[in-house]
Amino acid sequence: MQPLNGETLTSLSAGVATPTYDRSQVRAGIVHLGVGGFHRSHQAMYVDRLLEQGAAQDWGICGVGVLPSDRRMAEVMAAQDCLYTLVLKHPDGSYDARVVGSIVEYLLAPDDPEAVVEKMAAAETRIVSMTVTEGGYNISAVTGAFDPADPDVVHDLRPGAALRTAFGLVTEALVRRRDRGLAPFTVVSCDNIEHNGDVARRSFAAFAGLRDRDLGAWVEREVSFPNSMVDRITPATTDEDRAEVARRFGIEDRWPVVSEPFTQWVLEDRFGLGRPPLEDAGVQLVGDVEPYEMMKLRLLNASHQALAYLGHLAGHRLVHDAAQDPLFRRFLLGYMEEEATPTLAPVPGIDVADYRQDLITRFSNPAVRDTLARLAFDGSERLPKWLLPVVRDNLASGGEVRRSAAVVAGWARYAEGVDEEGHPIEIVDRRRDSLVANARRQREDPLAFIADRDLFGDLVDDERFTSHYLATLASLHEHGARATLAALVQEVRQPA
Secondary structure (H helix, E strand, C coil), rough: EECCCCCCHCCCCCEEEEECCCCCHEEEEEEEEEECCCHCCEEEEEEHHHHHHHCCCCCEEEEECHHHHHHHHHHHHCCCCCCCCEEEECCCCCEEEEEEECEEEEEEEEHHHHHHHHHHHHCCCCCCCCCCCCCHHEEECCCCCCCCCHHHHHHCCCCCCCCCCHHHHHHHHHHHHHHCCCCCCCHHHEECCCHHHHHHHHHHHHEEEHCCCCHHHHHHHCCCCCCCEECCCCCCCCCCHHHHHHHHCCCCCCEEEECCCEEEEEEEECCCCCCCHHHHCCCECCCCHHHHHHHHHHHHHHHHHHHHHHHHCCCCCCCHHHHCCHHHHHHHHHHHHHHHHHHHHCCCCCHHHHHHHHHHHHCCCCCCCHHHHHCCCCHHHHHHHHHHHHHHHHHCCCCCCCHHHHHHHHHHCCCCCCCCCCEECCCCCHHHHHHHHHHHCCCCCCCCCHCCCHHHHHHHHHHHHHHHHHHHHHHHHHHHHHHHHHHHHHHHCCCC
């Protein structure tokens, strides 16, 4: 058994691809905030592809952990010289493994925020990218406003504070670059948010404006924030995954990454200080990401929300089990065809009908073993950004909303924290207390859950939506998820 690090790299099993490039010659031109499984299966993989081609030696990655909970990642990165094994799990049960070497440095901001700021302020850094989760931008999904009262934001606005947030770290680095006569780096959001670059611009400019009004205007005007669409299903790494990597490949990797074979990155070609030749690694560089982004968020991510809540209530725990269930397949395809797709603009180069079928195939991959619990994580930051825009567009156009209303009702029933067998459901959400409290009131006040206007805006006032929502919620309580979905799938065959 070989522990994974720089010294053992050349002696690993022949069944594992390893970097042939000299990592000692790779310099970090990208600083990435929020190094988790997805970043390591996606952006870092694309940069590794370029390095393997003999390109982009000045575009290596310096990873940054922003949160105290990132300490474990920092320890693993230090022990393994920032190397990790990326394992692709194919539906037929075969595995492809590669050690990725594109991350060449890792910093933990809670230990040394000054080092992180100086790394971004350095002339060599030309891109700062991030995966800080859908909730990491501190912007309301309903109002689009930045929350200046967030405790960590308030802390970071104090002069001389030890910076805690991505906003504080990035803004201070931009200020130092401006003071030193260096052009600002490009900020690339890789999170699942509609118009993620625009959201990032609004968020960071708002924070900078709280620090100094002119600084906020400068960030808004001078810093590039390209939009992007990212896609690769990457479940959380388990102890079983670590054991499987050890058994199959003889590698002792403390934090490997497992993912599906499919990957996609669509990126606006708007970079202030240049970029690596990402198109040579398979990235789609486009003038407008929006059609791709809307397709992915409203078809893939919103469908994941349907599986997360209704699937759990129906007794499933793994994504592929729910996706292989004929009832759920019919429900998801119906949602995608009749509710999500009519809200989409044409997507250049994509056959959306094929894309929908491919999603079902991807969800059904038994090797990935993705969990419904992962999909249900932080639903208050996800469902309002992915599903509710579909609802609003269809309400405005007179389109179908019954399946979307059923997903919201499924979330409301799930948030009661008890399944149909009386077993507890662990609700993992930053709004957990209010979600559970509202959900547990809904048997007496059926609209209690969606009366939260911070999450749902004025949907509670729309009788067309609430009529479908209330009917589904009542059926979930009386008949359960399977019977409710079966009746709904039958019902929506008829005209609304």
